[in-house]
Amino acid sequence: MNNFYILGLDVGSANTTxxxxxxxxxxxxxxxxxxxxxNGIKKGSVTNIEQAKISIKQAVNxxxxxxxxxxxxxxxxxxxxxxxxxxISRTINVPNGEIGIQEIKRVMQMVAESVVTTDDKLIHILxxxxxxxxxxxxxxxxxxxxEKLVVDANVITANQxxxxxxxxxxxxxxxxxxxxxxxxxxxxxxxxxxxxxxxxVCLIDMGAxxxxxxxxxxxxxxxxxxxxxxxxxxxxxxxxxxNTPLANAEDIKVNYGKLIKSKTSIExxxxxxSSSTNLISMEVLAEVILARIEEILMFLxxxxxxxxxxxxxxGGIVLTGGLSKLDDMKNLAFEVFGNNFPVRIAKPxxxxxxxxxxxxxxxxxxxxxxxxxxxxxxxxxxxxNGDLRYKNSVKIDTNLEEIKENKETEIKNDSCVLDxxxxxxxxxxxxxxINIIKGMF
Numbered sequence: 001m002n003n004f005y006i007l008g009l010d011v012g013s014a015n016t017t018x019x020x021x022x023x024x025x026x027x028x029x030x031x032x033x034x035x036x037x038x039n040g041i042k043k044g045s046v047t048n049i050e051q052a053k054i055s056i057k058q059a060v061n062x063x064x065x066x067x068x069x070x071x072x073x074x075x076x077x078x079x080x081x082x083x084x085x086x087x088i089s090r091t092i093n094v095p096n097g098e099i100g101i102q103e104i105k106r107v108m109q110m111v112a113e114s115v116v117t118t119d120d121k122l123i124h125i126l127x128x129x130x131x132x133x134x135x136x137x138x139x140x141x142x143x144x145x146x147e148k149l150v151v152d153a154n155v156i157t158a159n160q161x162x163x164x165x166x167x168x169x170x171x172x173x174x175x176x177x178x179x180x181x182x183x184x185x186x187x188x189x190x191x192x193x194x195x196x197x198x199x200x201v202c203l204i205d206m207g208a209x210x211x212x213x214x215x216x217x218x219x220x221x222x223x224x225x226x227x228x229x230x231x232x233x234x235x236x237x238x239x240x241x242x243n244t245p246l247a248n249a250e251d252i253k254v255n256y257g258k259l260i261k262s263k264t265s266i267e268x269x270x271x272x273x274s275s276s277t278n279l280i281s282m283e284v285l286a287e288v289i290l291a292r293i294e295e296i297l298m299f300l301x302x303x304x305x306x307x308x309x310x311x312x313x314x315g316g317i318v319l320t321g322g323l324s325k326l327d328d329m330k331n332l333a334f335e336v337f338g339n340n341f342p343v344r345i346a347k348p349x350x351x352x353x354x355x356x357x358x359x360x361x362x363x364x365x366x367x368x369x370x371x372x373x374x375x376x377x378x379x380x381x382x383x384x385n386g387d388l389r390y391k392n393s394v395k396i397d398t399n400l401e402e403i404k405e406n407k408e409t410e411i412k413n414d415s416c417v418l419d420x421x422x423x424x425x426x427x428x429x430x431x432x433x434i435n436i437i438k439g440m441f
Contacts, residue, residue: 005021006073006370006373008021008366009366010365011055012041013208014208014231014322016058017033017059018056018060021351029353030351030355031353031354032063032068033354034061034065034066035062036062038055039052040053043081044082045081049168052166053173054173056169060175071175073178075373076181077180077186078166079226080183080212080225083123083156086155087152087153088114089151090153091107092107097147103149104141104151104380108151108380112382116155116157118160121163121180122156122382123156123157124181125156125381129150130149130150131152132144139379154220154222179372179383179385181368181372182214184221184224186365186368186369187321187365188216189372190368191203191318191320200312201217201314201316202341206296206319206321207231207322208231208322208323209233213227215313223308223309225303227296230296235249237292238253241284242280242285243271244278245271266279267279293326297332297336305340317343319344320345320364321361325360325362346364347361348360349367351370
């Protein structure tokens with residue numbers, strides 16, 4: 001079998017990540033990774049196409065050079081901040097009395113025509129319930145006899161112009177995009193196991209400017225949302241509170257775990273005068289960082305509680321993304337979520353090749369994009385091209401066995417471990433920071 005290369009491109013607000021995977025001898029492996037600082041994109045939106053192009057090109061060139069190949073398929077993430085969810089139900093008659101793939105295509109097309117407008121770009125149609133006549137919760141309707149087929153679906157669309165700007169930057173970087181995938185969906189593919197999905201689980205990808213929320217129930221994403229806060233807010237808070245340049249604030253945040261264990265004060269340069277320094281105690285650093293993390297977690301909890309799915313999260317809360325790596329995040333999250341939901345921090349599932357790439361939570365989305373490109377999507381869905389994707393196995397378990405796309409391409413992966421309320425008032429963060437500053441003088 002000839003090698004087939006899939007590139008997953010995650011263009012974040014802080015970093016752009018490109019991961020190259022290779023399908024060879026029916027197995028999937030990571031063969032290249034590239035990262036660059038993202039410029040020209042803020043909170044998911046392109047603000048400077050030329051700068052965005054340069055960031056994308058740098059990451060992609062690094063990944064393809066490491067892989068020694070160019071991609072055959074390119075999958076790009078779409079930030080949740082671009083998108084909206086629409087729940088819809090549609091019914092069709094089954095003229096020959098038995099449901100086949102044509103009936104599923106027909107009902108999915110009906111859903112698309114009912115929701116997607118000229119201002120929208122379709123990203124996914126994700127069915128979460130099939131019903132045949134009066135029988136609910138049909139896992140796979142193919143071959144089922146009946147007179148009517150009903151589908152309940154979550155339609156994810158994005159602002160057409162926002163998508164066009166991102167695609168233009170990617171195209172200028174020399175890439176042809178084959179498919180777009182919701183970032184939270186990609187992260188869910190990379191991190192969630194079957195039990196969590198069956199019980200109902202909320203996946204939170206904690207990024208630089210945005211935290212993406214995706215609620216997975218059964219075999220589909222039922223709800224997605226976001227909060228416009230992330231790790232960059234912590235960097236900004238540190239910079240403003242202790243009057244130090246952003247680069248120094250970022251270093252302090254990244255090394256917070258080591259610093260806090262030292263229990264000593266540190267000298268930091270001041271803004272505008274590199275020869276001048278301030279002596280800052282660990283108590284001040286801890287208070288600033290923990291106050292913002294608590295606020296972010298509380299906002300997330302509020303979002304989840306306001307959704308209609310908070311009572312159906314038996315699989316709990318799963319955190320991934322760069323911010324989830326912050327020292328002691330699991331305990332901090334447990335303090336906020338623990339009375340409501342179990343919590344775990346998730347790295348991406350193991351994929352062969354450069355296995356160390358799977359040890360970094362920052363790579364969850366990009367790895368999930370590659371897995372999606374290799375067939376790790378839900379049982380049935382309409383993708384961003386308006387094509388129906390389906391496979392003959394609902395289960396995505398310890399490998400990508402028995403998965404067939406609609407083009408009847410079978411991909412088997414022996415090396416990839418794929419397990420594939422009351423409103424809470426937000427804390428007065430501003431007042432807490434003011435109190436910290438007052439205590440410094």
